[in-house]
Amino acid sequence: MGIQGKVAVVTGAGRGIGRAIALRLADDGADVAVNDVRAEGAEAVAEEIRARGRRAVAVPADVSDRDTVFGMMAKVADDLGRVDVMVSNAGMAQIKPLTEVTSQDLEPLFRLNVFGVLYCMQAAVAQMQKQGSGGKIINAASIAGHSAFDYLGAYSATKFAVIGITQAAAKELAQFGITVNSYCPGIVGTDMWEAIDQKLSGYLGLEQGEALKKYAGGIPLGRVETPEDVAAFVSYLAGPDSDYMTGQSVVIDGGLVMR
Numbered sequence: 030m031g032i033q034g035k036v037a038v039v040t041g042a043g044r045g046i047g048r049a050i051a052l053r054l055a056d057d058g059a060d061v062a063v064n065d066v067r068a069e070g071a072e073a074v075a076e077e078i079r080a081r082g083r084r085a086v087a088v089p090a091d092v093s094d095r096d097t098v099f100g101m102m103a104k105v106a107d108d109l110g111r112v113d114v115m116v117s118n119a120g121m122a123q124i125k126p127l128t129e130v131t132s133q134d135l136e137p138l139f140r141l142n143v144f145g146v147l148y149c150m151q152a153a154v155a156q157m158q159k160q161g162s163g164g165k166i167i168n169a170a171s172i173a174g175h176s177a178f179d180y181l182g183a184y185s186a187t188k189f190a191v192i193g194i195t196q197a198a199a200k201e202l203a204q205f206g207i208t209v210n211s212y213c214p215g216i217v218g219t220d221m222w223e224a225i226d227q228k229l230s231g232y233l234g235l236e237q238g239e240a241l242k243k244y245a246g247g248i249p250l251g252r253v254e255t256p257e258d259v260a261a262f263v264s265y266l267a268g269p270d271s272d273y274m275t276g277q278s279v280v281i282d283g284g285l286v287m288r
C-alpha cells in the first residue's frame with residue numbers, strides 16, 4: 030500500500046515479471062500504464078487491472094527506440110495525468126558463447142536492455158521534473174548483473190550496465206527527489222527461462238529442462254522464483270518505505286547469489 034493516486038508505467042508488462050509488477054502496483058493503489066511491444070499482451074493486462082477497479086491504459090511501444098519512448102510517456106501523461114513510478118522491466122535474453130557473438134546479436138540486446146532502460150528513465154524524469162514532486166525509477170537488472178553467467182555473457186554485460194546506470198542516475202537525480210534502484214531476480218519461471226533452458230541445455234549437452242533443473246537445484250530456498258516474488262520487492266521500491274534507498278541493485282533470488 031502507500032501508492033494510492035500515483036501513476037506507474039511498467040514496460041514489458043504483457044506477460045511474466047512485468048505483468049506481475051503491473052498487477053501488484055495496481056493492487057497497491059496505483060493507476061498503471063501497461064507497455065509491451067506486443068499490443069495484445071499490453072491490452073489484456075490493462076483490462077485485468079481495470080477489472081480490479083484501477084485506471085489502466087495500454088501503451089504498446091518498442092522501448093528500444095528513443096522517440097517512441099518519449100511519445101509513449103506523453104500519452105501516459107495525457108491519459109493518466111502524471112508519472113510517479115517508472116519500472117523499466119522489458120528485456121531480452123541471449124544464449125551464446127562470447128566467442129560466437131556477432132554485432133547482429135549485440136545490437137538488439139543492448140538497444141533493449143540498456144538503451145531502453147536509459148530512454149525510459151530520461152522520458153520519465155522529464156515528466157517528473159515538470160511535476161516537481163520527485164519520483165521512483167526502478168530498473169530490471171539481474172543476478173547476472175552481479176555475477177556473470179557462462180553462455181549468457183552478452184546478456185550479463187547488459188545487466189552490469191543497468192547497475193552502472195542505476196548508480197550514476199541515483200547520484201544525478203537525488204537533487205530532484207527522484208530515487209533510482211534496480212531489482213535483480215534469479216531464476217524466474219517465465220517464458221524467458223523456457224527459452225534460456227532450450228538453448229542452454231543444448232550448449233551443456235543436457236536434455237531439455239535439465240539446464241533449468243541444474244540452476245534451480247542450487248537455490249537455497251529450494252524452489253524456482255515466481256514473478257510475484259519479484260513484484261513484491263518492486264512494490265517496496267515503488268512505495269514510501271523505500272524513500273531513503275537510492276542507487277541500489279538488490280538481489281531477490283532465493284539465495285542463489287549472495288551480495
Ligand SMILES: NC(=O)C1=CN([C@@H]2O[C@H](COP(=O)(O)OP(=O)(O)OC[C@H]3O[C@@H](n4cnc5c(N)ncnc54)[C@H](O)[C@@H]3O)[C@@H](O)[C@H]2O)C=CC1
Nearest residue numbers: 041045046065066091092119120169171214216217219221
Ligand atoms: N526470467 C528470469 O529468470 C529473469 C528475468 N530478469 C529480467 O526481468 C525482466 C522481465 O523478464 P521476464 O518476464 O522473464 O521476460 P519475458 O520474456 O517473459 O517477458 C518480457 C516482455 O517484454 C516484452 N518486450 C520485449 N521486447 C520489448 C520491447 N522492445 N519493448 C517493449 N516490450 C518488449 C515482451 O513482449 C514480453 O512481454 C527482463 O528485463 C529480464 O532480463 C532478470 C533476472 C531473471
Ligand SMILES: CC(=O)C(C)=O
Nearest residue numbers: 122171172173215216
Ligand atoms: C535471465 C536471468 O537474468 C537469469 C539470471 O536467469
